[in-house]
Amino acid sequence: MEFILNFLIWSSDPDIFVIPILDHPVRWYGLLFAGGFIVSQQIMFWLFKQEGRPEKDVEKLTVYMVVAVVVGARLGHCLFYNPGFYLSNPIEILKIWEGGLASHGGALGIILAIFLFSKKYPQYPMLWMLDRLVIVVAITGAMIRTGNFFNSEMEGKMTNANYGVVYARFTEDVLRYDDRKVEDVIFLKGGEKVSNTPGIHPITAKIIYQRGVELTAQDKVFFENQLRSALLRYDDVVEHIDFGKDEPLAYKFYQEDNRSVAEIYGLGVSRHAAQLYEAGYCILLMLLFFWLWKEKRFVLPQGFSFALFMTLLWSLRFVDEFFKLNQEAFEEGMTLNMGQLLSIPLVLSGIGMMIYFHQKSKKTMSGEDRKIS
Structure with missing residues (x-):
């Protein structure tokens, strides 16, 4: 159950x-x-x-x-x-x-x-x-x-409960910002965000990059400015996943299986299917x-x-x-x-x-x- x-x-x-x-x-x-x-x-x-x-x-x-x-x-x-x-x-x-x-x-x-x-x-x-x-x-x-x-x-509409669907397709489209660099985007339950509100769930968007791609200080600037702005600009993203309108984008870079990976943390809204x-x-x-x-x-x-x-x-x-x-x-x-x-x-x-x-x-x-x- x-x-x-x-x-x-x-x-x-x-x-x-x-x-x-x-x-x-x-x-x-x-x-x-x-x-x-x-x-x-x-x-x-x-x-x-x-x-x-x-x-x-x-x-x-x-x-x-x-x-x-x-x-x-x-x-x-x-x-x-x-x-x-x-x-x-x-x-x-x-x-x-x-x-x-x-x-x-x-x-x-x-x-x-x-x-x-x-x-x-x-x-x-x-x-x-x-x-x-x-x-x-x-x-x-x-x-x-x-x-x-x-x-x-x-x-x-929102279920205001633990069941439902978090629609992440539009967010994925934004996160695939460069097909030459981004190999895959997946979403995971849980993350660094915290929610005590029924129907609002911590989730993680995981961006997996092509082999050989190195994330630099320039990518950090891109994440904190252009990517954050894009995630907050589109209604199709905002009404399903909240990445923090009045706060910096929560993310981190790391290596996994000799690939660069970026994780972005948000709160997903569960909706009725x-x-x-x-x-x-x-x-x-x-x-x-x-x-x-x-x-x-x-x-x-x-x-x-x-x-x-x-x-x-x-x-x-x-x-x-x-x-x-x-x-x-x-x-x-x-x-x-x-x-x-x-x-x-x-x-x-x-x-x-x-x-x-x-x-x-x-x-x-x-x-x-x-x-x-």
Whole structure:
């Protein structure tokens, strides 16, 4: 239990490897994002096969889904979170590679795409499709949120406890200040700093230099001035590791295995792994709705699974937002952040649809009973 409740220092490289010819990195986020669609497509192949539907139709559906998620999520981010900027600079909307996707926009895009798909292929009623898509949407969401964790983005608020995650990736980027000299940067628990505050932990950043590099008095000046200034300048560093704003940088140089080593001491802030919380409940939702499809699809009224999914997913998202740092500056003064405000109408629509589908099913059953009698 002590290990489970202990904090984790997270500094995973978001790049898996670099494609040599293109000199372009393959990133965990991109791989998991694309992997979500691939896994979802394979699941839909299986579902269609089980229900006697042509598997080739899944390929058509996949095109609708990919376009819907990417376009919907991008437009959602631009219009929900920074409409003034993007409407004044519409060309920026196209720069999807710079980041910025909103799951609420992706959800609306999917619903519109399935509406259009069902219009073109009437053999697939919209509600029939949505009742099955909730299974794969959930697993795709889990993979995307895991990608966010690898990217060290969408970090959580302070846990104020011994458990949680200290996000150190941005600090590592600063400490790799010279690729010709620095071979590796690792983070260790403990160090010369002292903390009696729950959720604030002494940690050590260890810079390992290339063989033959000697640290001199000039490096001391660099550490005490330029490097210290850089560590205090960037919010992505300061909000995760405190190196002492009003005091000299705590560090030391020494030799280890015939290499120069520098240790820098700070206090890490343990935060909620809100991305993994969301990934976890998405996996649970996937299992739930797979079970409903397998065991209850002939009992539940059409559309009910989709309505239940909307209610559960966005209710959980509403709660999860309490553990997240706000994504944009304008959210700081708000009682509920934008993610929560966008979730409320989706939850209410889910509840409304559940009531409607249930009442409609009761009336249908009553009408059939009257015919029989």
